[in-house]
Structure formats: C-alpha cells, structure tokens
Amino acid sequence: MSRTDAALLLIIAAGLAAACPQSLRRYQVERANGNVSIVVDGADLQRVADTQPEPLELVLARLAGCGATGVAVSEQRLEDLQASGQVQTAPAALMSLQQPASIFPARGLWLTFPGDGKLSHQVIASLRARFPPGRVQAAESGVVLAASGDDLRDVGLALPTHMIAAARRAGMNVAVRLRNCTGITPRGIAFMVDRAASAGARLIIFEGDKVLGYRGLVRVTARALNRPAAPVLYGSVELAQQAGDSELGRLLAGREVRVHSISAEEMDKMSPQTVIRRFVRAARERNVRVCYVRLFQTAQPRLLAYNLEYVRALSSALQRSGFTLGKAEPFERLRVPMVLRLLMQAGAIAGGILLLRRILPVSERASWGLLIVGCVLLGGLVATRAEHGPKAAALLAALVFPSLGMVWVVQGLGNGRQGTPIGGALGAAAIRLLGASGWSLVGGLYVGAMLAERSYLVKVAQFSGIKASSVLPVLLVAAVIVGKMSGRRGVGYLREVRQNFGSLLSRPVLLWHAAAALAIAAAAVLLVLRTGNEPVMKPSASELGMRDSLEELLIARPRTKEFLLGHPALMLGVALAVRGTGGWAALMLIAGAVGQVSITNTFCHLHSPLWLALLRVINGFWLGLLIGSAVTLAAGRLGRPSSAAGGKQPEPADAP
Secondary structure, three states: OOHHHHHHHHHHHHHHHHHHHHHHHHHHHHHHOOEEEEEEEHHHHHHHHOOOOOOHHHHHHHHHHOOOOEEEEEOEOHHHHHHOOOOEEEEHHHHHHHOOOOOOOOOOEEEEOOOOHHHHHHHHHHHHHHOOHHHEEEEOOEEEEOOOOHHHOOOOOEOOHHHHHHHHHOOOEEEEEEEOOOOOOHHHHHHHHHHHHHOOOOEEEEEOOEOOOOOOOHHHHHHHHOOOOOOOEEEEEOOOOOEOHHHHHHHOOOOEEEEEEOOHHHHOOOOHHHHHHHHHHHHHHOOEEEEEEOOOOOOOOOHHHHHHHHHHHHHHHHHHOOOEEOOOOOOOOOOOOHHHHHHHHHHHHHHHHHHHHHHOOOOHHHHHHHHHHHHHHHHHHHHOOOOHHHHHHHHHHHHHHHHHHHHHHHHOOOOOOOOOOHHHHHHHHHHHHHHHHHHHHHHHHHHHHHOOOHHHHOOOOOOOOHHHHHHHHHHHHHHHHHHOOOOOOOOOHHHHHHHHHHHHHOOOOOHHHHHHHHHHHHHHHHHHHOOOOOOOOOOOHHHHHHHHHHHHHHOOOOOHHHHHHHHHHHHHHHHHHHHOOOOOHHHHHHHHHHHHHHHHHHOOOOOOOHHHHHHHHHHHHHHHHHHHHHHHHHHHHHOOOOOOOOOOOOOOOOOO
C-alpha cells in the first residue's frame, strides 16, 4: 500500500468517525419520538354510531377505552348541511318578496337555519371570510348570498360542533380536515385555520388532492399553521401525493407528522389483521405517527363491537412494537454540524479517489490535486447549506463505497487454482462477503449521517439519485471484470484494458449468449423498476406474504436483493473463481454487486429509522451467508473443473 492510499484511508476513517456521533444523535431523536395517534374518521364513526341505541358520546368513550386517541372531523359543506336538514336554501328573490323594503340581490341564495342559531353564526362567518362584504347579507331569517350553489361546492361552512364536543368530553383529541377551494384568499385561509384551532384542534389534515392554498398561497398556509398563539401541527398523508405537500413541508422546516391512511375502497377488500399489519409497518418502518383509521362498514351482526375489537387489536399491536399511544409530536430539530459534514464530505471524496486509483493509473500528485479540488468544490456547496450540497456529497458516498468493496473483492481473487478444497473456497467467499459488506455499510453510514436532518426523517426532503446509485456501481464492477482493470501504473496498462474490451466485443455471439444477454437486460430493467421509495413495479402477492413472515420472525425484514440474490451470488462467484471450476464466476460477482448496492441504499431511505436499517442489513447478511454457503457447497459437489488448468487466468468475459 502506497503512502497516498494510506492517507486516503485515514481521511475515510476520519469521515466515518464524524458520522458516528451524528448517527447517534439521529438515533436518539428517532427513539424519543415514540407517540403514535390513532385518529378515527368522524364520518365513519357517525355512520356506525347511527346504528347503535347508545348516544355518540358513549360510543366515543368506548373507542377511547380501546385505544383510539382522536377523532378527525371535516368541514361541513352546503350539501352536507342540506342533507342533515340543518340548512335550507331558496332563491334570494323570495327574500325580496317577503321584505320589499330591503335590498337583496335578484340572483343568489337564501340560506335559513331551522332551530340552530349557533350554526348560522358559523356559516355567516365562513361566507364573510371567503366572499367580498357586499355579497353576504345577514337577515333575521337567515343569510342571503350573491352566489350560486356551484360557488359553494367546495366551501367548508361549519364544523360539526356536536362531534367535537362529544370527543372532548370523552377525552379524545380533535383533528380537523380542511379542503382547498377555488378562489380561496389569504383571509379565508387564516379564518379556516383559526376556526379549527379555536375548536381545539392541534392537528390539521387536508382533504382532496391539494393542500390548502395550493398553488400560490401555500406560504400563507404555512404562516397560518405557525400561528404564534398556538401552532397547529400539519399531518402529511403519505402516498397520497397531495399537490403542494412538499412545498408546505419545506416552509414548515419539517415540523409535521406523517399520516398513514387506507381508503374506503381498500378497506372493503382487507381484513382487520391485514390493516393492522399495514399500520404497524408504517409506524415502525416509515416514521408514521398518525394512524388515520377508517372503520369497517361491512355487514356484521354487531358492527360496533367488530370495530371496537379492531381498534383494540391495532392499539395492542402498536404498543407491542414499542410505541406509546398519545398525541403525535414532530421530531426535534436535528441539524448536521458543519465540521462533521465537511469531514464526511472529505471522506467521500477520498473514497472516490481511492476507487479511481484502483482502476486507473492515477499518480500520487494527481491524487492529491483531485482531493484538494474536490474538497474546495464540494465543500463550497456544503458550506452554503444549500440543499443540493449535502445531497451531492451523499450521492457520491452511495456510488463510491459499494464500488470500492466489490472492486476489492474482484481484484483480490487473482488466478484460480483447481483442486482447492471446497472448505477453503467457502472461507474465502465468506471473508470477501464480510469485507465488501463492511465497505457498503460505511457508505450507508455516511449517507445516513450526512442527511440526518428533520426534513429527511419526515420525507420532506429525500436522497437524490437512488436509481443511479443502484445501477452505476454494478456497471463499474462489470467493466473492471471485463477489462481486467487493476489500476497499475505501468506503461501500456490502458492499452491492455482496451484490448480486453475489444477481445470481448470481437467474439462470435452464440444463441445462448444472446439469451443470457436478454435475461441480464431484463433483470437490470426489473432492478430499476423495483428500486426507489415508490417503485414502478410493485411486489407480487406471494412476495408480500414472504415479507410478512420474515417481518414477524426477524422484526426487521431483510431486503430480497441481499439475502436471496446478492450475497449468495457473491459467495458463489468467489468460490468459483478461487477453485477455477466455472465460467460463471464473472456473472455471479456482478450479481453480487446488487446486494452490496442494496446495503448502502437501505440507508438512503431516511424516513426509515436508523436502528431498523442496521438490523435489516445484519439480518440480510447472516441469512445471505447461510444461503450462500449452502449454494456454494452444493455447487462445489456438482461442479467439474474447467479447461483452465494449471492456474491460468480465465478469459475476461468468463471470470474476474
């Protein structure tokens, strides 16, 4: 090892040392946020309560006794109030006939409130907050609005005060659902949030496909939620893709809680056990802190008892997973100190230069020059605290460290020797799997610490380049194998590498070669489609069943790409190369790179807790080691020596 390589390793170690305290701080913040709220949908609750002889307040008390902590109520629109008989409408012209001396619009709506004066105050206040003063006229018999029913289609006019009062008497929190509407104004936004807060709500979840104020008034919504008197918490519904959600989260600096909800259509097709597993997985794996619970509406002889048992089972499952039922709270503010971030950034650059030196003839002087230039450029981005600076450094770490581990494995194999005992080959395979996984874990810790901020924990900000970091290291390993790239600095090295690539490209293509190439291409496409926070191709039902079983057994489910593909393939590839008994070593090692990339990418999903990522990697390693050992032993018994006798170096297309 040269002095330059040793210095680069020291810089990498310093970056890893900087990542450790930041990782510990992130772990502490994640563990401190253990409250999960079970919030029941108010409309579902009302439908179930209507089938019962006991009053709503008693139903709420029974739900609270089963573990429910809150009720979500929506603003009542005109059609809701009409359907319940609380509001009656007529053309405004009729009001003019009753009171000829008064001036009312010839076209508009006349709203009356049979027997409920408090409701009229709510509706009038809502209308005045949304329409110009001249279009809303209060009268003794109601209110006249110079607008049509279409103008009120999405306008929330009142909150269900009976439900709110009953929930508070039952000791439950209140969450309010607000809907964005056409023509909303800053005054209307402030009114809606203030009314929800005055009703006792400390959590707001938006309805529909947009957040309140989208598109041009999201900043106004953020200011309203951050009201000085009593800030209201924003509940971001994961997977809902509400327009404006990311912008609002950035404006709130990550001061939000993640909400998981299951649609009514899905609920009709799911059992309570399936729903409970989904909620628990969301809380444990994705930092969800509000379970938005819709009640089952299916035909049951005792519908309320059925739903009470469902809520009780959900609360028990959450508590068994280590959560506390209570009011959801945002994560503490979490920032990466600049000194630690710069050390980690230098370590990522040093890793990139070390990787470059292992495959290309980079001189000592050039290496130090690259290190200085890289630190200045990337350090400038990081020092500005711009979002793209830390993301660029994290992407570099995700690309470099798994590649370093795999290049170390490939270049350390040398020439295979026939007759090597299978036990020796298996030991070499296990050691190389451990070493490569160690490098990949270093990359994951770098990423998880560089981006350890609150906005990433709630997925307001995300790691960028997940697909690139999944594919490029695998392609690099393939290039190193085919080109027999060792990084030596002798004359003619690059010419030899070009000749190795040319030798592969000039070979005749057989039918099985073409079939293998198509299979590899299909596997690569599948890998890309299955990669990311929201993959294009979803897992099959059988795979989901296997995941559930592994989750129950191991707490943290290992990733399939690691324990079923990558780790066994890497071990088999190493054993084949060491024993010189197969022409598939190269393909196995390339497949093994998929598992190493997966280790690092596990930490790129920063909305998953750090402890879970670590446990997932550990479970994937020992399971992959067991499966890889079994596969390697079976292949060792069935395999026959290849024609590459006498320890000759295999051809570049067939072995490393």
